Each structure stands twice: as C-alpha cells, then as structure tokens.
Amino acid sequence: MHSTALRSTALALLVGLQPAQAADGLGVAFVHGTGAHTNALRDYWQPAIIDSVRQGLPDRRNYVVINCDFNQYMWKPKAAGCLAGQLSGFIESRGITRLVVITHSNGGNVVRWILSNPTYDRRYPKIIQTLHKVTALAPSSAGTPLADAVINGSTFETLLGWLLGLRNDAVRQQQVGHMATYNAQNLYGTGGRPALPTPFRVVVGSDVDSAPTDADSYCGGYAANLGLEFTRNWLSSCSDGFLDCSSQKAAGTVWFTDTARTHGAEPLSHNQSRRACFGLGTLLRNDLTQ
Amino acid sequence: MTMHSTLLAVAALAILSTATTGAAQPLRAAAAGDQIPATLVAAPLPIDDESEQVPLAFAWALDPAQPLHAPAPHAAISRSYWQQVDAAELQRGLALPLTAPDAVIQLSPAPGARALSAGSLQLRDPAGRSSGARSVDARVLHDAGMPVGDGTRMLRTGAASTAGIYRLHSRQARGRYVVQVLEPNSPLWLEVQASHSRVLAGGSMQLQARLRQDGASSLQAGTPRSGFGGHALLVAPDGRSWPQQLRPIPDGSLRAQVRIPADVGNTQGLWELQVFAQADGVLRDGTVAFAVALPTARLSGQATADPTSRRVSVSLQMAAAGRYEARGTLYASTADGQLKPVAQAHAAAWFEGPGQGTLVLPFDQAALPAGFGPPYELRDLQLQDQSRMAPIESRAAALRF
Numbered sequence: 001m002h003s004t005a006l007r008s009t010a011l012a013l014l015v016g017l018q019p020a021q022a023a024d025g026l027g028v029a030f031v032h033g034t035g036a037h038t039n040a041l042r043d044y045w046q047p048a049i050i051d052s053v054r055q056g057l058p059d060r061r062n063y064v065v066i067n068c069d070f071n072q073y074m075w076k077p078k079a080a081g082c083l084a085g086q087l088s089g090f091i092e093s094r095g096i097t098r099l100v101v102i103t104h105s106n107g108g109n110v111v112r113w114i115l116s117n118p119t120y121d122r123r124y125p126k127i128i129q130t131l132h133k134v135t136a137l138a139p140s141s142a143g144t145p146l147a148d149a150v151i152n153g154s155t156f157e158t159l160l161g162w163l164l165g166l167r168n169d170a171v172r173q174q175q176v177g178h179m180a181t182y183n184a185q186n187l188y189g190t191g192g193r194p195a196l197p198t199p200f201r202v203v204v205g206s207d208v209d210s211a212p213t214d215a216d217s218y219c220g221g222y223a224a225n226l227g228l229e230f231t232r233n234w235l236s237s238c239s240d241g242f243l244d245c246s247s248q249k250a251a252g253t254v255w256f257t258d259t260a261r262t263h264g265a266e267p268l269s270h271n272q273s274r275r276a277c278f279g280l281g282t283l284l285r286n287d288l289t290q
Numbered sequence: 291m292t293m294h295s296t297l298l299a300v301a302a303l304a305i306l307s308t309a310t311t312g313a314a315q316p317l318r319a320a321a322a323g324d325q326i327p328a329t330l331v332a333a334p335l336p337i338d339d340e341s342e343q344v345p346l347a348f349a350w351a352l353d354p355a356q357p358l359h360a361p362a363p364h365a366a367i368s369r370s371y372w373q374q375v376d377a378a379e380l381q382r383g384l385a386l387p388l389t390a391p392d393a394v395i396q397l398s399p400a401p402g403a404r405a406l407s408a409g410s411l412q413l414r415d416p417a418g419r420s421s422g423a424r425s426v427d428a429r430v431l432h433d434a435g436m437p438v439g440d441g442t443r444m445l446r447t448g449a450a451s452t453a454g455i456y457r458l459h460s461r462q463a464r465g466r467y468v469v470q471v472l473e474p475n476s477p478l479w480l481e482v483q484a485s486h487s488r489v490l491a492g493g494s495m496q497l498q499a500r501l502r503q504d505g506a507s508s509l510q511a512g513t514p515r516s517g518f519g520g521h522a523l524l525v526a527p528d529g530r531s532w533p534q535q536l537r538p539i540p541d542g543s544l545r546a547q548v549r550i551p552a553d554v555g556n557t558q559g560l561w562e563l564q565v566f567a568q569a570d571g572v573l574r575d576g577t578v579a580f581a582v583a584l585p586t587a588r589l590s591g592q593a594t595a596d597p598t599s600r601r602v603s604v605s606l607q608m609a610a611a612g613r614y615e616a617r618g619t620l621y622a623s624t625a626d627g628q629l630k631p632v633a634q635a636h637a638a639a640w641f642e643g644p645g646q647g648t649l650v651l652p653f654d655q656a657a658l659p660a661g662f663g664p665p666y667e668l669r670d671l672q673l674q675d676q677s678r679m680a681p682i683e684s685r686a687a688a689l690r691f
Contacts, residue, residue, distance in 0.1 A: 034437070073558065075679065077340050105435075118348035119615055119638035120676055125348055146436045148577070149396060153372040153468035156529025169559065171437055177579040178560050180364030181487050185581060185681050192359040194619060194634045197350035227434025230426050230444060233394045233474050242435045270435055 025097030026132075027062035028053060028288060029087055033105030033140075033274075034170045036069040036078075044104075045274055052281030053102065056288040064090040070106055073169045074113040075120065075186075083110055084123040091130050098132045100288055104274040105242070106170055108139025108200075109179075109187070112251060115196045116188040133199040135255065135284065138273040141190065141202075142250035143179030144243050145234040147171050179247075189251035200252030203280075205240030206259060207267030208232055219277035220269065228269050242270035255287075314592045314605070317671070317688050323360070325684045327490060327585030330609035332644070333678070336556050341613040341677040345639035349655040354630035354662065358619065360670070360686065365483040368576035371566075372470040377403070380463035383414070386456045387571050390476035392449045395423070395458065395469065398442040403465025405441025410462040413445060416454025423447050455571075471573075477504050480574035482565045484548075488581040488681045492552040497522060499536065499565045500543040501574060520567030522546050526582075527559030536565070554582050558679045583680035586610040589673055590646070595691035597664045600633075600653040602689065604671070608647060612677035613640045616649040618688065619670045622662035629667055632659055638676060666691055 030053075032044040041050055045065065054063045068082035090096060103111050111134055118124045150171050172178065189196040208228045228241025238245035245257070258268040262278035273280065320326050335341075352358075375384055386395065395413065399405055413421040425445040431438045438444075447456070458469065478501065485496040501518050522534040532551070536544035548563060560579040567574050590605035604616050615638035621629040633656035637649040651668075671688035674681055 034435075081340075117636075119342075119346040119636045121342050122344045122346060125346065128348075149370075149470060149472070150436060150438055152370070152470055152575070152577075153374060153398070155374070156525075156531070168437060172559065175577070175579065177364050177366050177562075177577055180361075181560055181579045181581060184361045184364075184487050188634075190361075192357075192361055194352055194358060194631070195356060197348075197634075227426060227430040227432075227436070230446070231431065231434045231436050233392070233446065234472055271433075 024058050025095055026057055026100070026288065027064070027090065027094055027096035027098070028057060028100045028102060029063070029090060030065045031083060031101055031103035031107040031111055032066060032070065033107045034070050034174070036071050037067045040067050041065040046276070048276040049274065049281045049284075052276050053284045053288070056285035062094050062096060070110060071168050071170045073173055074110045075117070076169075080110050080113045081121065084114060084121055084127060087127050088123045091126070096130060099127075099130045100132055101134045102137065102284060103134065103139065104137040105270065106140050106174060108134075108136040108141060108251070109173070111136070112141070112187050112189060112196065112200065115198055115200070116186065118197070128197055131198045133201060134252070135287065136200055136202045136252060138205045138240050138243055138248050138268070138270055139202060139251065140174050140243050140247055141179070141252075142183065142244075142247035143174045143176040144247060145176055146231055146242060147174040148176060149234055151175060183250070187251070191250070196252065201255035202248055202252050203255055203268070203273060204245050204248045204257040205243070205268040205270060205273045206238050206245055206257050208241040208269040209267065220272040220275040228271065240268060240270040240273060312594055312596050314594045315689070315691070317589065317591050317593055317685060318690075321686055324686060325488060325490065325681075327588040327683060330585050330588060330607065331491075333584045333586050333610045334556070335612060335677055336558065339677055341640060342638070343640045347635070347637040347650060347652045349633055349635035349652050351633055351656040351659070352619070352631045354622075354632055354659055356631070358631050358670070363484050363487045363580070364578060365481055366576045366578050368480040368482070368574050369474060369476050369478070370470060370472040371573035371575045372468060374466060375469055376466050377463035380458060380460045380467065383457035383459045384469060386458055386469070386471055387454075387573060388447065388451070388456055388471070388473060389453050389478055389572055390473050391447065391451045391453070392475050393447045393451070394472040394474070395445045395447070396438070396442065396472070397445075397458070398439050398468045398470070400466040400468065403441070403467055404462060406443060406460050406462060408443070410460050411443065411445070412459040413447070414457045414459065416452060416456065421447055421451060421456065478502070478572050478574065479504070480565065480567055480576045482563070482576035482578050484563055484578045484580055486580060488583065488684070489550055490682075491550060491554045491582055491584045494547060494549045495580070497534065497536070497546040497548050497563050497565070497578075498543055499567055499576070501567060501569050501572070518542060518544065518567065518569040520544055520565060522566070523564045524548055524550075525562040525564060526555055526557070527561060528555045528557035530555070534563070550582055554584060556678070581681050583675065583682045584678065585682055586612060586675055586678065586680075587614050587673060588683050589616075589671070589685070593668070593689050595666070595668070595689055597666060597691050600658070600666065602651045602653065602668055603648050604651070606641075606647040606649065606673070608641050609644050611641060611643045612675055613638055614647070614649070615674045615676050616651060617672050617674065618651055618668045620653045621667040621669055622658060623665055624661060630662065632656070632662055664691070
C-alpha cells in the first residue's frame, strides 16, 4: 500500500518566510507550570506581574493568560493540545504577528514539546512561526529530585492502584531520570541536541530567602518560601528551592541569573520567579520589544 | 545553545510523491547503538488516540558551530532510600540507618492510613534520645510546589545530628506508610545506569549499579564499597513489575541483564529500572527511566536524496495503523571537507494500516549557511510512532549524498 496520506489532497499550509515585524502585532502569552488551572491569572501568576509586563506592549490588550491542565504528560491534548489551542486562538483573534511566550517551571517543558515536535499537531507550525522568543522563568528542563521524592515508593497494587495515589503524570514526567530520557529523545535545546527553532531564554532562580526577619522573604508569600527552605535539602547548593540551577539551565540559553539583574541582587525563589518580586516585572516588560 | 538563524517552513505533503528526484539508494549499514526492528508487529491504537490526521513537514536551520552528539544514557545518583512499612513497625520504632548529619525523613500515609501530626511522631537518635527534629506538613510542602500526598510529613534531623541507627516512633500509626530517607550530606551514593535509553519490546538491556564513597580521607573518591548487594525491579508505565537479579561483578558493581516483555501494554510513559541496594548497613535506592517501543513500523532501508533540492525521501514499512514521523539532521560540507550540522527536518503522516509509505524531509526549507554545500550526510535519522509515543528506529549515520 502506498499511504493514502501521500495521495491526499493538499493541506494548504505552505507558509513562506514571514518576518512579522509589525510592532502592533506584538503579543505576550503567560504559560503556567504544573497544575490544572481555570484562573491562572489569579491563582498562579497574580495580576501584579501580568499588569506590569503588558504595559510594555504597544497594544496592552494583546496578552493572554493560558489555563490548561499541566498535570498531564506534556504531549497530551489537555496539556500541549490545550496550549496550542489557546495560543492559536490568541494569535488569530488579536492578529498577533510576533508572539512572546513567558512561561514558568514545567510550562517550559510543554512549550518545548511544541517547539521540538512541529509535526505532531497541525497548529504547531503556525505557532512556531509566530513565536518570536520564549522567556522561561525557572524552567524544569532537567526535572527535579523533588518529583522523584513524591513518586518514590508508590508501587502499583491491583486492588489499590498506585500506593500513594499520586498518579500525576506531570510529576512523573519531571523526575530527573524521566526528563533525561525525554530530553534525549523527544525534546530539543539541551546540550548536544539540535537547537530549538525559536530562542528559549532562561531566567535562573539561584537561592531562597526564608528568614522571618527578612522582608524580602515575604514577596510571593512567606509560607511558600518556608517550604522551599525545607525542600531545598533535596537540591544542590544552587537552587530556587524547587529546581537545581543546573535543571533550569539545561535547555536554551541563560538570559540572566536572578541576582545579576534583580533589585538589591535578591535571589528569586521558585515562587518568586512568577511574581512581581524585586523588579522582575519590569525586566520582563522592558524585554518584550527587544 | 543558540540558533544561527531561524528559518521556518511548513510544506504541504501533497507534493510528496514528486518531492525528490534521483535514484533510491540504500541506507548505511547499522552501526553500534542503532536501533532497527528485525520484525514488525501489529498493535491496536491507544484507546484515547487523538493522533493528528494531517500530513505535516517542517525544517529549521541549525548553527554549524554548535556540534551535536548523542547523549549517553542517564546515570542516576542517589543518596536516599525508601521503604513501605506498616503501623506495627512504627509503633515498635522503625530503624533508620543514617550515615551523615542533617538527614531528611519523609513519611507518607497510604490510602486509609492515619496522617500523623508532629506531636505524634518521635524520632530517637542512636543514643535513644529525642532527636529534636524539625518537621513540616503537607500544606507547607504544597506551598513550596511539592505535590506530596495529604498527610505527608517531612522531618530534618538537623546539622548537629550524628550518624547511626535512628528510630521513628508513632503509637498513633494506623495502616501503611512510605518512609523515605534522604542524606544530602552523606559521602555514600548509589550510581545506577542502564545501557540504553530506549529499547524495542522483547529486547534486552544491561543495568549496572555502583555504590560510591567520596569525601572520606581514607578512601579515594568513587571507590567501590565492599559488602555491596541488592535487587532490582523492572516497572512498566501501567504499574506491572518484574523482579531482576543483580549479580556482583569483579569491579565491585552489580549488574543485571534485563529482558523487556513483548507485551508492553498500551499505557504511555517511560519504563523504569529501580535498584534497591545495601552495603554494611547503608541503604540506597535509585531509578533510571527509558522508552520502550513496539516495532509497528520501520524504515525500509531505502531513501532517495536530491543534492540540489536537499529533500530526502525515506521509505517506510508499516504493520499497524498510526501516525509515523521521520526526523533527521542534515550535515553539509565546508570547503575543506568538514561536515557540520546545518538543518533539522521532520515529516509525519497518518497511515491507515499495513503497507508501504514515504515521508519527505524538506531540508530545502532551511537556508544553507554560506560556505556550505555537498556532499551532504543525513544523520540521527529516527522513526517515531507518534500515536503510541514510541521511538521505533534510530540510525546515527543514515545516508551520504
């Protein structure tokens, strides 16, 4: 049999080069990390950083906050499929010709899935073509030992299912060994692998302040930083409390490490790197048109 | 990693049948490390299959100055161990061997087990005294982004703690628990590595585990430790598992030859090899992950390449319906004959069932850097089953044209 696909009628997707430099076509999409969100603006990012960043747009309405189920494996319809749908809708409805994606944590892996697998979904090529750059805030590109710590010991039992009941595929995916394999086979942009078709620039969080007497510990929520101070024991000396710096740097290029650019050279914990802490919003805003 | 220039293109596959000119030529002979199916098997599509039906192709330019290399299989490093325990063990006092100060102990209740408060847990040090360990609950860990199960508690023994056998007590324990111990300051670590990061169903791979010690003045870093033993478990994404026998070998490590079942199920995700090791009272567990593919298709061994257009047609044989993708890297020659990576191309299409097919890699859609030209090489040619998320075939060096 010669594939019917080869004889099928044309998919009219022959897209030529399109520099897409119109400033008024500039848009920004905020892509959350692990979790199933219906209001990521409120529950994941908080309005302060969204509003700060979109002030840098020629048309401040050209932004979208993505709400998808990133508890799934990155390639699943509810994860990358949902992201592709919302990005495509945003591009279409707002006439976006130059898209900047700002993503956090595991959102970087879902975005990287789209960039690395352009033939997986008919919506991916147009998204990649429109994408000007990705700014990945503390991406979990090489996974985290904390994911291993959540999954370890959860054996499968016929009557009970997974012992700890944590069949969260996004957590499973972010185990260190799993991300190593996905990076080697399914994803691009890590060392020795082909580059991604779009710049993927990383902001690295390198430390956690959690002293109750330090006002900086309260940006993003003190309780969150207290937990990070505890979980960082699973991590190396350079970490944001959830991810080793080496994981954050594993794919793409480093735009900056927190203390090099933040107000007061403050570090960005994993929660602070998605909040308007220490001038991060301004840094992202000023970078939009670069 | 940086891009030399971004050049994006999508090509309609309606022109596939006339995409390349020239005579078909055989792909290069398989080399060590290549994965090539010997026979094909039919397989159903996943129940929730939502594969794309539209043929797509895509290419982009690579920076020739950025060398590419195949990553080695991941080597897992572990300074932790875990175990399932029942309430009676915690009521008696669960023995936890620790080798260094400031260990972290994580206690997670199984379904139906009682969550234990800070006040109901006692950790006693090797001298039998209360260790004074600090602890946090699941809410604090959730706030930190760690999605532990409800009722989970994490304790730290503290920087002043000593090595030895600790005991974790709780008279209120009911049901089963998973207890996990991390020793971030321990000089003892387990290294686990599989021989491959992908394998075909029914194939085999080798697993190796080493216990290492570093930082000790009396031992060289990385010296194997004596009295080392353990066992391993092969775990499928659907939860099925198969015990594996680890045998000691003369260099002090443990090794297992692992046979992958032919029936790999249809649950997506990676397989795991889990190693549970001990030596002189030291416990360490580690896990590596790898992909398993059913050989539902393969490259037929023939390709047609046109050095003028830089389009490469690869022929496929399929035994099962599905969406298949070919991907590869084009290397071009410099004036002095060096080959450098210049473009990456993918092509995928839906195929209805058993038979033949062709996919065309449109390298012509990515501009060739100045100073580069033929002869070309197609490297890292892969065939993926996108419907089953399976890397079926890979060839490090496929074609020269």
